[in-house]
Amino acid sequence: MKFTRKANAQWKGSGKEGKGSLTTGSKVLENTQYSFHTRFEDGEKGTNPEELIGAAHAGCFAMQLSFLLNEAEFTATTLDVDATVTFEDGSITQVVLNLEGDVPNIDAEQFQQIANKAKEVCPISKLLNTKIELKVSLTSS
Structure with missing residues (x-):
């Protein structure tokens, strides 16, 4: 069995102050926020x-x-x-x-x-x- 799946990441701005969004082909994640803060700190809504x-x-x-x-x-x-x-x-x-x-x-x-x-x-x-x-x-x- 062989298949492919796709996802997209978009990032705007610098590494620390910038923000990004993630979208999966299934649309379960659609423009889901991620950032320096959601990755390295707690408290902000978003994923990593x-x-x-x-x-x-x-x-x-x-x-x-x-x-x-x-x-x-x-x-x-x-x-x-x-x-x-x-x-x-x-x-x-x-x-x-x-x-x-x-x-x-x-x-x-x-x-x-x-x-x-x-x-x-x-x-x-x-x-x-x-x-x-x-x-x-x-x-x-």
Whole structure:
């Protein structure tokens, strides 16, 4: 399977005082504000590249894990993934994926193994050149 997706970034002004907007092909993001303040400070409404990478990674990983669970004949009731992206000295140095899963009839060891495989084969994990840590918690339904 091959497909492409598009997004657009527009920036006006200097790095610190300027502002930009992001629009995705799906229009889920449409002229969404980003700026120095939304990236490096708190309080202003808008997004930033690290937040978007975290959302992309969490979403991709959850979907990949779901496919791998299905291959092993399990279906998750819920997979809840938080991604924490660390930016340090001009680089993204780490992503921590914190997974909480509710998967009927699976044991914790098997869930951990499948989650680790999902982390390795997730397309966004493969894209990122950084340390990726996975923390797993399984709840029973």
